Amino acid sequence: MARFIGVGSLLVSVAVGEAPVALRDVRFAYGEREILKGVDLSVQRGQVVAILGGSGCGKTTLLRLIGGHLRAGSGKVEVSGHDMAVLRRGELYELRRRMGMLFQFGALFTDLTVFENVAFPLREHTDLPPELVHDLVLMKLHAVGLRGAEHLRTAELSGGMARRVALARTVALDPMLILYDEPFAGLDPISLGVIGQLIRRLNDALGASSIVVTHDVHESMAIVDYIYFVSDGRIVAEGTPEQIRASEDPFVCQFVNARADGPVPFHYPAPPYAESLFGRGAA
């Protein structure tokens, strides 16, 4: 069963009760390097879901598969009921108009001002009069606390401000699915808390679903509904924040308590230290 809802000038079909995002046994490799080795996960409407894992474990690849930037080697990636593997470019763009993605470093357009950056998707996809675009942009900027920065160039923004402007641009078209790539990386404690609360509030206000890819355990546990832990290309643990806190899984314990020793080795595979320092004779 499907119902139709209006998004700007578009009418899009949404399957009622269908998970906005569902991955089934997804595998992906860059050349011969296998990144994802059979991932299953789903995101329900209205949920904020975190995908946690160490650097290079395949988190961002997962996000790019969901966004349609990459195609899975095998398995199925479904977004709003659409199989991402068979979508043509036009269909993919139609779907992306209902999605927003916050990139790790904001990816703001450096030749545009803060205002123009947030107005960009509105100007590209709608025929709204300039006065209405102006008001909408100011509303979005107000939501992230940067209404007063509308005239600034992107070069004049701090890292945290750039992330907030990018967030305003991400939600400019009121998306139904929002993807966040490392939204907490490199932020000071105040910005970190503000961005975290914004993610939660925006998701609830828009009635959207959000996926937050991060390695910041504590900040994400405070705002999300469900957590997936990724390691070595697989989902190794999952649960609500309460379940994760109570978990005795060695991986979860190592990750949540930031221990160097555990299932995840701190060191990249290497020959013995003495051998590297003093040559083979020392081993």
Next chain:
Amino acid sequence: MSGPVAVARRLGRIVSDGVWRFGFAARFLVMLLAHSGQSLMRLHLTVREIYFSGVLSLLIIVVSGLFVGMVLGLQGYETLQRFGSGDALGVLVALSLVRELGPVVAGLLFASRAGSAVTAEIGLMKATEQLDAMDMMAVNPIARVVAPRFWGGVISMPLLAAIFSAMGVLGGWLIGVVFIGVDEGAFWSQMQAAVDFREDVVNGVIKSVVFGVAVSLIAVFEGYDCTPTAEGVSRAITRTIVSSALAILALDFVLTSFMFRGVS
């Protein structure tokens, strides 16, 4: 692995990479042309690029054109006066510029000034995920970023070549007529009689359009295809300038061999 086998394997890789890259460039050109409609319908995008590629290149084009014309005036008069043909200086300066030096030198300068800037801009947009962000917003980066820059370059190049030639003629006049004392009437009238609009001017314009397409395509392709790192962007800029220079000189030979064969 033995030496010859390693060399053969490396050579094979270079050739296959080259073929793959050439194929990708051809596919890129097809995509670019297919998505050029927006550049025409939203003309302000292309006009903005004409400003950045064309108007901002004016200074280097005007100054270089003037100096090249002045050098032609000096060198040309030195040679012509040995044969008692100093009055033909205008013809020499005009034909040299309109047929060859205008399109070729303007093309080389355009590649260095505007082509490298376009590659750097697109490459940095790629490195900072701006192109990915645009794509994620359902805005095609080829239509929105690449095509306007391509057409901006294609339109700017013939205009810059024409300005270069005009400034060169002015430089030749300055040296020949004002400083050396060649008869002004002979300078202009012989030029007017010798320069044929279709054979010389139109062919020169055709050359500059072809160079504009080549340089603009190389510039946008290198930017779009670069490795998204600081080093990758830097290498792409170098490739743009070197490939453009080689393409201009090679295309110039081919075009000249077709255009001016047997023309008296």
